[in-house]
Amino acid sequence: MSSAELFQGGLDLLAVALLALGIKGLSKIRSARAANQLAATAMAMAVAGLLISAQPTGVTWVWIAGGAAVGGGLGALTARLVPMTAMPETVALFNGCGGLSSLLVALGVILAATRRDGVTPNLLVLISIGFSIVVGAVTCTGSVVAMGKLQGWLSTPGWMMSRWRHGFNIVLATVVLLAAVLTVVGSSDSLWPLVLSASLLGIGLTLPVGGADMPVVISLLNSYSGVAAAAAGFVVGQRLLIVAGAMVGAAGLILTQVMCAGMNRSLTSVLFGGALGLPSTDGKGSGEYTNITSCSAEECALTLEGAERVVVVPGYGLAVAQAQHTLREVARLLENHGVTVTYAIHPVAGRMPGHMNVLLAEADVPYEHLKEMDIINPEFPGTDVVLVLGANDVVNPQAKTDPDSPLYGMPVLNVQAARTVFVVKRGMSAGYSGIKNDLFECDNTSMLFGDAKQVLSTILGELKALGLGQ
Amino acid sequence: MMEGFQEQLWVLLLGSLLGLELIGKVPPTLHTPLMSGANAISGITMLAALTLITRAGESPLLLSLGSVSLGFALFNVVGGFLVTDRMLTMFRSGRKRSGGGQ
Numbered sequence: 001m002s003s004a005e006l007f008q009g010g011l012d013l014l015a016v017a018l019l020a021l022g023i024k025g026l027s028k029i030r031s032a033r034a035a036n037q038l039a040a041t042a043m044a045m046a047v048a049g050l051l052i053s054a055q056p057t058g059v060t061w062v063w064i065a066g067g068a069a070v071g072g073g074l075g076a077l078t079a080r081l082v083p084m085t086a087m088p089e090t091v092a093l094f095n096g097c098g099g100l101s102s103l104l105v106a107l108g109v110i111l112a113a114t115r116r117d118g119v120t121p122n123l124l125v126l127i128s129i130g131f132s133i134v135v136g137a138v139t140c141t142g143s144v145v146a147m148g149k150l151q152g153w154l155s156t157p158g159w160m161m162s163r164w165r166h167g168f169n170i171v172l173a174t175v176v177l178l179a180a181v182l183t184v185v186g187s188s189d190s191l192w193p194l195v196l197s198a199s200l201l202g203i204g205l206t207l208p209v210g211g212a213d214m215p216v217v218i219s220l221l222n223s224y225s226g227v228a229a230a231a232a233g234f235v236v237g238q239r240l241l242i243v244a245g246a247m248v249g250a251a252g253l254i255l256t257q258v259m260c261a262g263m264n265r266s267l268t269s270v271l272f273g274g275a276l277g278l279p280s281t282d283g284k285g286s287g288e289y290t291n292i293t294s295c296s297a298e299e300c301a302l303t304l305e306g307a308e309r310v311v312v313v314p315g316y317g318l319a320v321a322q323a324q325h326t327l328r329e330v331a332r333l334l335e336n337h338g339v340t341v342t343y344a345i346h347p348v349a350g351r352m353p354g355h356m357n358v359l360l361a362e363a364d365v366p367y368e369h370l371k372e373m374d375i376i377n378p379e380f381p382g383t384d385v386v387l388v389l390g391a392n393d394v395v396n397p398q399a400k401t402d403p404d405s406p407l408y409g410m411p412v413l414n415v416q417a418a419r420t421v422f423v424v425k426r427g428m429s430a431g432y433s434g435i436k437n438d439l440f441e442c443d444n445t446s447m448l449f450g451d452a453k454q455v456l457s458t459i460l461g462e463l464k465a466l467g468l469g470q
Numbered sequence: 471m472m473e474g475f476q477e478q479l480w481v482l483l484l485g486s487l488l489g490l491e492l493i494g495k496v497p498p499t500l501h502t503p504l505m506s507g508a509n510a511i512s513g514i515t516m517l518a519a520l521t522l523i524t525r526a527g528e529s530p531l532l533l534s535l536g537s538v539s540l541g542f543a544l545f546n547v548v549g550g551f552l553v554t555d556r557m558l559t560m561f562r563s564g565r566k567r568s569g570g571g572q
Contacts, residue, residue: 019511020488026504026554027496033558036507040551043514050517054524063523063537071541075549079556090553091506098513098546104539105518112525112532124475222505225512230485232518234478242478243485244514250489251508255501345499354501361560367499 004053011049012240018042019244023251029367046240084362085319088355092147092218095225099139102228103195106132109235114188123184128234130180133191134198135228141202143221146214154207165208166272172201205271213270215348215355216259220267223252259348265410289428289436295446297455300387300422301462304334307384307420311376312343313413314356317390317426321452324363327389330460331365333468342369344376344386344413346394373413380417388415388423388439390452395423396437407435421445424455503557510550516543 019042025035056064075094082090106129113121121129148154175197182190209217226248233241260267304310312331318324331341343365349356357370371379380386388395395415399407415421421444428440439445448455463469496504519540526532 020492023489023492023504023508023511026507027493027500029497029500032500032503033555036503036551036554036558039507039511040547043511043516043547043551046514046517047520050520054521056524060523060526060533063526063533064520064540067519067523067537067540068544071544072548074541075545075547076552078545079549079552082553084557084560087502087506087553087557090549091502091509094506094546094550094553095509095512097542098509098515101513101515101519101539101543101546104535104542105515105522108522108526108532108535108539111535112522112529116527116529116532219505222509222512225509226489229512229515229518230482232515234475234482236518236521237474237478238517238521239478239481241514241517242481243488244511246482246485247489247492248508248512250486251493252505254490254493255496255505255508258496258501354499354503357499358502358557358560361557370499372497 002053004055008049008053011045015042015046015049015240016243018045020247023247083322084358085322086151087358088215088218089147089150092143092150092221095218095222096140096143096147098225099136099143099221099228101136102132102225102232103136103140105232106136106235107191107195110183110188110191120186125235126184126186128231130183130194132228132231132235133183133194134176134180135224135231137195137198138202138205139221139224139228141199142206142217142224143202145203145206146209146218146221149207149209150214157207165204169201169204172197172204176201209270213265215350216256216265216267216270219252219256219259220271223249223256226250226252289440291441292428293446294449295422297448297458298462300446300448301459301466303385303420303422304330304339304387304459305337305463305466305468307334307339309379309383310334310339310341310385310387311371311380311383311415311418312341313386313388313391313395313415314343314345314349314360315389315391315394316350316355317424318452319350319355319359319390321390321454323389323451323453323456324359324365326453326456326460328360328363328365330456330463333460333463337468342371342376344373344415345370346373346391346413347411349391349394373411377414380414383418384420386415386418386421388421388425389456390424390426392425392437393435395439396435397442398435398438401438405435415439416442416444419444422448424448424450424452426451503554506550506557507554510547510554513543513546513550516540516547519543 018038022035022039025031110129113119179190179194179197183194206217226245230242230245233245334341343360345356395413396407397416398405399410399412402408416439423445519536523533523536526536
């Protein structure tokens with residue numbers, strides 16, 4: 001072992017320790033930012049170690065610098081320019097590229113062996129290659145589909161929502177398995193069918209998933225990309241990749257579980273369709289609304305002005321309308337008027353856990369004002385006004401009251417316990433679950449129809465007209 | 471080869487167990503940054519891409535394949551870490567401002 005290799009080994013060990021500390025630190029607010037930088041440093045160290053030990057020559061440097069400059073530059077640009085509301089899509093995009101990278105590495109290694117050297121890699125390496133190709137391809141196309149669906153670029157064709165999709169996916173999975181086995185036993189002809197079928201499988205598995213379940217899928221795909229990295233580690237024989245990939249894979253699974261628990265959904269029902277996957281046309285809890293009270297922004301502003309304790313429940317509608325800054329202004333006026341304003345954050349509000357926290361942080365809402373569901377729920381009976389902004393399923397009392405409802409058992413925010421509830425909503429359409437929301441018919445609920453930003457601007461104007469903020 | 475593979479399996483097992491332990495209790499505020507940060511780490515495949523390039527020799531196919539793979543991995547890594555940092559900066563500035571206001 002040369003001294004450069006020894007040096008690399010030492011750097012790798014240090015990098016693993018720093019990566020583990022980084023992931024751990026990311027789970028505490030105080031240390032999160034430093035932990036993220038620590039993990040980035042660890043990655044840079046690992047790269048430096050590899051370059052020192054491998055000692056690339058002139059031409060190789062050009063290829064390295066070229067790929068690194070283009071990829072890194074575009075990554076930095078994307079990270080800077082993307083709006084905070086599009087965070088779930090962005091993570092999905094990055095994730096897909098990581099998967100694609102693992103796929104390409106595995107392809108490169110097998111092509112190098114068979115085409116150039118004319119040798120067949122040993123069985124264990126071939127299995128790793130097959131695995132890496134399948135997981136990499138599924139991660140890549142799955143992530144791209146997830147991004148497309150969240151951006152609204154893709155909609156699910158009808159047959160993909162029907163039972164036929166299971167048949168389609170089973171056939172695809174069989175083809176993947178067959179092609180993988182053939183590749184492993186040494187038929188290089190089955191390589192491209194393997195890549196193609198695994199890519200289609202990623203699409204087939206992700207496309208039917210409903211918008212509300214997408215965060216779970218992104219988290220799961222994030223876990224997959226870790227697995228793909230670990231598989232690539234087996235392919236090129238690098239322990240650092242195996243450790244880092246395994247850590248991300250396992251941590252991603254835990255996060256996925258946390259999210260599923262928050263939505264009262266099992267992973268199987270998310271992936272293979274369940275109550276929430278289809279609009280409930282025949283299910284219980286659907287139906288027309290009969291007893292809806294709507295009110296004007298002026299009325300809402302008056303009630304807010306006279307309140308002592310106000311709780312805001314943000315949802316995806318707030319993110320879509322980009323209304324977080326207007327909301328912050330309304331809250332500032334009220335706070336200066338002596339009203340206590342807090343924010344109730346449901347674990348799965350928005351399209352990703354923590355989505356609302358990021359959104360509100362962008363509008364300078366101090367994070368001490370954000371309350372988690374378990375903490376805020378006992379406080380609703382002492383709350384004067386609840387303002388529901390573009391949230392639906394997470395405030396549906398059916399989840400507690402109606403054992404036949406598909407939502408039954410999902411933890412929800414008990415907003416109807418407050419004195420007055422205002423629901424800002426674009427129309428009477430159902431939430432992502434397609435389930436009727438009993439909250440809208442409660443006696444203490446008033447609806448304000450319109451885009452969250454417009455409604456909030458009107459409320460802001462009314463509050464100013466009442467003399468607040470002067 | 472078998473010995474090396476066995477050792478790799480040990481590494482996989484211990485790494486997975488470590489990953490399960492690392493994320494015990496995370497406040498929901500940090501779910502998105504954590505996912506994004508972990509996602510950036512999964513871009514560690516850039517090391518595999520680098521290895522592919524350094525072992526490619528003269529083959530233009532392998533060199534370009536490795537280079538493209540490196541590009542995608544670095545897109546993931548650089549973008550992932552920067553976007554995570556951007557999110558976390560917001561939490562910090564929020565705290566500072568609220569502290570100053572009190």
